[in-house]
Amino acid sequence: xxxxxxxxxxxxxxxxxxxxxxxxxxxxxxxxxxxxxxxxxxxxxxxxxxxxxxxxxxxxxxxxxxxxxxxxxxxxxxxxxxxxxxxxxxxxxxxxxxxxxxxxxxxxxxxxxxxxxxxxxxxxxxxxxxxxxxxxxxxxxxxxxxxxxxxxxxxxxxxxxxxxxxxxxxxxxxxxxxxxxxxxxxxxxxx
Amino acid sequence: xxxxxxxxxxxxxxxxxxxxxxxxxxxxxxxxxxxxxxxxxxxxxxxxxxxxxxxxxxxxxxxxxxxxxxxxxxxxxxxxxxxxxxxxxxxxxxxxxxxxxxxxxxxxxxxxxxxxxxxxxxxxxxxxxxxxxxxxxxxxxxxxxxxxxxxxxxxxxxxxxxxxx
Numbered sequence: 001x002x003x004x005x006x007x008x009x010x011x012x013x014x015x016x017x018x019x020x021x022x023x024x025x026x027x028x029x030x031x032x033x034x035x036x037x038x039x040x041x042x043x044x045x046x047x048x049x050x051x052x053x054x055x056x057x058x059x060x061x062x063x064x065x066x067x068x069x070x071x072x073x074x075x076x077x078x079x080x081x082x083x084x085x086x087x088x089x090x091x092x093x094x095x096x097x098x099x100x101x102x103x104x105x106x107x108x109x110x111x112x113x114x115x116x117x118x119x120x121x122x123x124x125x126x127x128x129x130x131x132x133x134x135x136x137x138x139x140x141x142x143x144x145x146x147x148x149x150x151x152x153x154x155x156x157x158x159x160x161x162x163x164x165x166x167x168x169x170x171x172x173x174x175x176x177x178x179x180x181x182x183x184x185x186x187x188x189x190x191x
Numbered sequence: 192x193x194x195x196x197x198x199x200x201x202x203x204x205x206x207x208x209x210x211x212x213x214x215x216x217x218x219x220x221x222x223x224x225x226x227x228x229x230x231x232x233x234x235x236x237x238x239x240x241x242x243x244x245x246x247x248x249x250x251x252x253x254x255x256x257x258x259x260x261x262x263x264x265x266x267x268x269x270x271x272x273x274x275x276x277x278x279x280x281x282x283x284x285x286x287x288x289x290x291x292x293x294x295x296x297x298x299x300x301x302x303x304x305x306x307x308x309x310x311x312x313x314x315x316x317x318x319x320x321x322x323x324x325x326x327x328x329x330x331x332x333x334x335x336x337x338x339x340x341x342x343x344x345x346x347x348x349x350x351x352x353x354x355x356x
Contacts, residue, residue: 020248040251044274048244052275055248055256058232059209078237082245086234175279179251186253 001134002160003096004029007067010094013141014065018182020053021067024103026096028164030067037177041167047076050093054083057091060186063145064090070097070111077120083152084125092144093152094137100159118154126152134158194327194352195220198286203230205334207257207284209249211235211242215261217288217353222259239264240271247281255338257284262291262307262347263300273314276343283343284334289320294350311345318345321352 003026011034020040021027027041040056042049050073053066073079073095083093099112111117118131128149132140134157144151167174192200198221202210209232210225212218226233232254236242239260246256264287276283290297291304311318317340319333320326330346337344 042275044278045240045244045271048240048247048271048275051241051244052248052251055209055245055250056252057248058234058245059249059252059254076238076241076244078241082234082237082241171279175251175281179253182251183253 002158002162003098003102004033004162004164006096006134006137006155006157008033009138010141013138013145017145018056018062018064018178019067020049020056020064022049022069022072025161025164026067026069028167029162031167032164037181040178041169041174043167043171043174047072050079050083051076053093054079054086054088054091056182057088058086060182061090061189062182062185063092065092065094065141068093068095069102070095070099070117071101071109073117074109074111074115080121080124080126083150084121084127087127087150089148089150091150092141094141095152095154096157097154098157098159102159102161106159106161112159118152121152121154126150128152129154131156193220194324195224197327198330199224199228199231201330201334202257202284203228204331205338206255207334208232208254209234209246209256210259211245211256212259213237213239213242213261213264215288215290217290217348217350218259218261218286221286225259238267240268243268243271243276243283246283247275247279250281255282257286259286261288263303265307265310266303269310269314272316272343277314280341281343282338282341284337285343285345287345287347289347289349292349292351294355307347316343316345318347321346321348324352324354326352
């Protein structure tokens with residue numbers, strides 16, 4: 001199973017939760033398969049999906065799922081200690097680990113070789129780290145959402161891509177509709 | 192009131208509730224105050240681009256955020272400033288220690304100091320330079336301006352401003 005199939009299977013689990021999605025193909029796939037105002041697509045800045053998601057989670061109450069890749073987490077490895085030490089129980093980091101830089105032509109990453117991102121996350125102090133296989137992603141993510149505990153999921157899958165159109169939405173539109181939806185949901189939660 | 196106290200009280204006045212920091216000797220005092228202020232959530236970052244990501248998220252989550260860092264970080268954050276902070280039009284006050292200016296004892300810091308303003312100018316970041324302690328009086332207006340225009344704004348603070356290295 002490849003990443004786009006995982007994202008397709010996860011769209012119903014994402015439901016109305018807020019999703020911050022990694023640059024490149026992951027965002028393009030999510031945009032094609034389940035575009036919603038509650039999705040924030042990164043159009044640039046490789047590596048910061050987990051940092052942006054953590055920031056959103058720390059600032060408000062709604063649940064936030066950051067979709068990241070193994071290559072992107074390796075680019076911003078310092079994010080894992082920061083996440084571990086700033087616990088936000090409304091935050092889930094979902095690392096889709098296909099052992100390759102998918103958006104740039106499937107060059108292998110170290111996560112597909114000797115490096116275990118789950119072990120790195122644990123060593124960084126993250127309390128709830130789950131490594132799962134692609135087929136189990138929906139159940140594992142649902143469980144993490146239900147647990148109300150900050151969770152790091154490392155979902156192992158095969159390398160490979162499908163053809164997807166680029167996102168042509170204006171970044172300010174993406175940001176504004178995400179913020180408007182988030183504000184509305186938080187206001188409704190208080191009322 | 193010390194310049195450190197003034198900076199932190201102006202941040203609170205402008206409802207900045209999350210501050211991320213990457214340390215510098217010159218910023219140690221302001222980082223201590225950020226850490227202990229009850230109205231600010233202090234989140235140390237391991238690298239400045241990570242911090243800018245956290246600030247972007249916090250702002251989208253409804254909380255104003257700021258970053259405290261050294262000018263050497265300009266060398267590692269250009270992509271983030273351009274493709275995240277500017278592209279999505281996010282406000283970001285950047286309180287930057289301007290190492291390598293007068294009273295600098297470490298030669299290597301000068302190598303980045305000579306590029307700092309040019310790099311910020313190249314990517315159209317509004318830039319202010321605090322050289323004397325009284326320059327802190329402008330910080331209030333700079334914060335107002337930053338959250339008015341939704342841009343990253345640099346406040347370079349040199350050794351003379353902090354009262355010597």
